[in-house]
Amino acid sequence: MRLDQYWWFRAWAPVVVFALLSYASWSYCYELCYNEIYLNFSQKSVAVGLMCGEVVLTALLIVLWVQIVAVGPGKQPKILPFRLFPDIGPNDAEDDDNDDDEDDSNMTGKKTDIGTIQQTTIRPPTLYQCDPQGYPLWCSTCQSIKANRTHHSAALGYCIPRFDHYCFWIGTVVGRKNYRLFVQFALYFWVFCIYVIASTASYLPGIIRSRDRIPRVNPNILITMALCCMATLMVGPLSSAHIYYMTVNKTSLEVIATNRRSKAKKNWICYLNPANGLRYVFEFRALDAQDYWNKHNAFSNLKEFMGPNVYTWFLPMGTSIRKHHPHTLEYDDVLLSYKEEPSDSLLQLLQDRISNADFSLTFRAFGDKTAESVS
Ligand SMILES: [Zn+2]
Incomplete structure (x- = not known):
């Protein structure tokens, strides 16, 4: 302790x-x-x-x-695991023959006692920070996926969006x-x-x-x-x-990650290429990872930290974060203003690395497939 x-x-x-x-x-x-x-x-x-x-x-x-x-x-807020694979519920394991008859929703949830479908996975976002295998980062204490830039605080006992220090x-x-x-x-x-x-x-x-x-x-x-x-x-x-x-x-945490012993630490990003529906996993050095969110415009960057209205920057009151009332369990709706937007330069870099075959692995996520078939 x-x-x-x-x-x-x-x-x-x-x-x-x-x-x-x-x-x-x-x-x-x-x-x-x-x-x-x-x-x-x-x-x-x-x-x-x-x-x-x-x-x-x-x-x-x-x-x-x-x-x-x-x-x-x-x-x-708690984020459900991403739908990277078809879910195998207890019913699916027993009677394989019925698989074709069952509707899509069964693959994304499990039946509860009262017969309703409880959602257990969500569609993965276009870009998320992951481990070398492409799995999203998971907080075992909060039993939740860690959104981009989230860090678990041992002192407070829960996950903090854009943890600074x-x-x-x-x-x-x-x-x-x-x-x-x-x-x-x-x-x-x-x-x-x-x-x-x-x-x-x-x-x-x-x-x-x-x-x-x-x-x-x-x-x-x-x-x-x-x-x-x-x-x-x-x-x-x-x-x-x-x-x-x-x-x-940048956050203090991201800067510290490159200053000390963790200089050699690696980071991974999983990205859905809209052109072919495939996901790619990229490896980054901690130093490069600092630039994921930099919009290369000081004013835009400042607004992400200080709030969209400049006149509130010096107002010593309140917060720019809206109250969370998610209507669904989907990633964007759960996170709302806690969602981190990658910079255009990062997306361009990822596209360039795809063209140069500079990625560690590629796969097709089940959640992306179901999303395609719906649209
Ligand atoms: Zn946590």
Whole structure:
């Protein structure tokens, strides 16, 4: 059992961050704004203005933090196995003679006690991430197929669409649903630190000059400034990295997969060639796999992470993910806004590799055949 599977182990870092944020807020408002700017320098309106700005930023951070945890990273709805082969139900195994008389639906489901047909497999999507044999990735904990870019979170115990990373400092997973809130939190945190550092720095020489005794500056003011400098050094690069990842449509997980030991790791994609109805399995290096979803247009990529409406990008509220009410069990309808669209360049690359016979295997999926016969 890993330690990070215990809530009490995961809770200490967020508690420390919250305590430091509260301390910085008190120290800034009381020690700097009230004791120094308001009383010592008698700049009453400046002190009140700076205090209000600080309180608004702190409140914004707490509101965002609560939402990141409350909205959550999103939970991938359960996806039934793909119909790669004809299903063999208990009835089919016993009486082979009747096979021709039975209708198609029997091959895609099993009979339940009350005689209705319960669907057990679905038509495979055009493109899915798979293993070397062309089988889709399966989560044995959730008993579901893992959709493209889904990753199982051990901490939360379910599959997360577009899993980004587990944020140790805020204590939850960042995924498709709360990603925008997380980026906003990082950016506003950065603004908060710059605000505290800049305003403290501008008053610091005056405070030092105004006193003869030691200490010339209240230590809380210096500690707060040092904390904010440290936080800036952490949050600044983090925000910049996430903005860059969004513009090239990558998740932290996909980037990490190419940085560390897993550099040699392989990925596979199963793709239905619309020209001949055959499926092809392609092998990729982890580095190439980063580019599956990159639309090669920074604005389109950003919209996939931050939401379709630009004016909501800075609105510190809500999520762009619609509520899921699937009417059928089919892949697209179950996933809705969690569905990941491959880039045109990836589809072109796959077509080129088919022409060059650069694939590991090819097969015909039963689900694709039944789909053809229907249309
Ligand atoms: Zn899972």
